[in-house]
Amino acid sequence: MNDAVPPAAAGAPDAHRPAGADPHDGTPPAGVGTPGTAPAGLLAGRRVVVVGGASGIGRATVAAAAAAGAAVAVLDADAVGADTAAAQVRDGGGRACAHRVDVSVETEVAEALDAAAADLGGIDAVLHVAGVMRGQGLDVRDVPVALWAQVIAVNLTGPFLVAKHAARHLLPHGGVLVLVGSKAGVQTGSGSVPYGASKGGLHGLALTLARQLGPQGIRVHTLCPGDIDTPLMRRSLSEARANGADGGRIAAVEATLGRPEDVASALVLLASSASAGLTGTVCTG
Numbered sequence: 038m039n040d041a042v043p044p045a046a047a048g049a050p051d052a053h054r055p056a057g058a059d060p061h062d063g064t065p066p067a068g069v070g071t072p073g074t075a076p077a078g079l080l081a082g083r084r085v086v087v088v089g090g091a092s093g094i095g096r097a098t099v100a101a102a103a104a105a106g107a108a109v110a111v112l113d114a115d116a117v118g119a120d121t122a123a124a125q126v127r128d129g130g131g132r133a134c135a136h137r138v139d140v141s142v143e144t145e146v147a148e149a150l151d152a153a154a155a156d157l158g159g160i161d162a163v164l165h166v167a168g169v170m171r172g173q174g175l176d177v178r179d180v181p182v183a184l185w186a187q188v189i190a191v192n193l194t195g196p197f198l199v200a201k202h203a204a205r206h207l208l209p210h211g212g213v214l215v216l217v218g219s220k221a222g223v224q225t226g227s228g229s230v231p232y233g234a235s236k237g238g239l240h241g242l243a244l245t246l247a248r249q250l251g252p253q254g255i256r257v258h259t260l261c262p263g264d265i266d267t268p269l270m271r272r273s274l275s276e277a278r279a280n281g282a283d284g285g286r287i288a289a290v291e292a293t294l295g296r297p298e299d300v301a302s303a304l305v306l307l308a309s310s311a312s313a314g315l316t317g318t319v320c321t322g
């Protein structure tokens with residue numbers, strides 16, 4: 038998430054949103070198609086792994102990738118949620134499998150990506166969406182080291198491990214790796230000290246990977262969403278309230294949350310060859 042309780046100087050959370058686009062009523066701005074959908078067939082024949090596909094943005098990404106024609110592997114620490122997401126794709130006539138993984142454990146990451154590659158017959162794109170938010174609204178003086186370590190393990194060591202083992206599978210000349218970061222730690226600070234640090238670190242990781250893997254024909258991006266209506270965001274807002282954050286600012290964030298589908302469609306586009314000319318960091322509203 039971006040920063041559920043933005044700093045006063047950060048401005049209106051939706052200042053970048055096109056005029057006329059209401060994130061809640063689904064009305065597209067003039068001249069734009071249905072929000073949150075990628076053209077059918079955009080990922081036809083592509084094999085896509087969504088890490089963190091059981092909930093929120095990841096769950097929407099699984100559905101969007103399948104709707105765009107991809108075969109999808111859903112990886113998540115939530116085995117039941119991953120199975121459910123994959124089953125929904127299959128129920129809709131698509132191809133999907135699911136594997137449990139804790140992204141902070143290297144052996145699990147290696148095994149899950151190997152299993153996904155075996156099920157799909159190879160991997161064209163890895164969309165790393167998994168993440169946690171903790172410590173929202175906590176003063177830096179009160180952040181326990183254990184909490185810091187927990188967030189860094191999932192949000193920074195996790196994408197490193199996924200990248201390390203995804204690189205073994207991604208094909209040169211067409212492979213794509215996208216790490217989901219956040220505007221927090223890239224464009225703004227965060228309401229959580231470890232979260233903002235982890236997402237800033239993820240951004241640096243992706244820039245470094247792009248430099249290393251780019252010449253091998255593997256495209257690497259960070260996708261940085263704004264504040265999106267997901268279980269993570271809802272939990273985060275509750276935590277901010279419990280930690281005494283300003284209620285008015287929380288309400289302002291709540292009133293302008295974006296939709297997971299809008300981030301998912303951007304991820305689908307990045308996973309496709311239509312984005313072959315893009316490099317670097319991509320931000321959504």
Ligand SMILES: NC(=O)c1ccc[n+]([C@@H]2O[C@H](COP(=O)([O-])OP(=O)(O)OC[C@H]3O[C@@H](n4cnc5c(N)ncnc54)[C@H](O)[C@@H]3O)[C@@H](O)[C@H]2O)c1
Nearest residue numbers: 038039089092093094114139140167168219264265267269
């Ligand atoms: N929601 C927002 O406003 C927002 C804004 C910017 C960035 N993001 C980022 O988007 C990503 C998705 O967030 P979301 O809001 O959809 O959250 P979410 O809680 O709905 O989904 C996160 C998923 O990650 C999985 N996960 C958590 N820890 C894991 C682990 N150790 N191993 C494997 N899977 C694990 C969860 O089980 C869950 O399915 C996160 O990286 C988050 O930081 C979210």
